[in-house]
């Protein structure tokens with residue numbers, strides 16, 4: 284679903300709008316001053332961002348969440364993994 288952005292000609296504020304249809308409206312009321320004097324601008328967010336810059340924009344808290352989840356999972360416990368493994372000497376016997 285595309286996001287359309289509008290620039291208010293009166294207060295220069297940007298207003299973004301999710302639009303479900305195929306044709307975006309030429310103007311929408313400004314979120315800041317309610318002026319109808321807005322014009323559509325091409326969204327840099329929706330179309331021109333590389334994956335790399337999207338990843339950089341991820342909330343750093345998300346990284347910590349992933350780290351914590353990995354640290355708490357049993358599979359990341361190397362010692363536990365080694366204890367469960369069959370020693371080479373037993374495997375050959």
Ligand SMILES: [Zn+2]
Pocket residue numbers: 291292293294295296313314315316317318
């Ligand atoms: Zn405005």
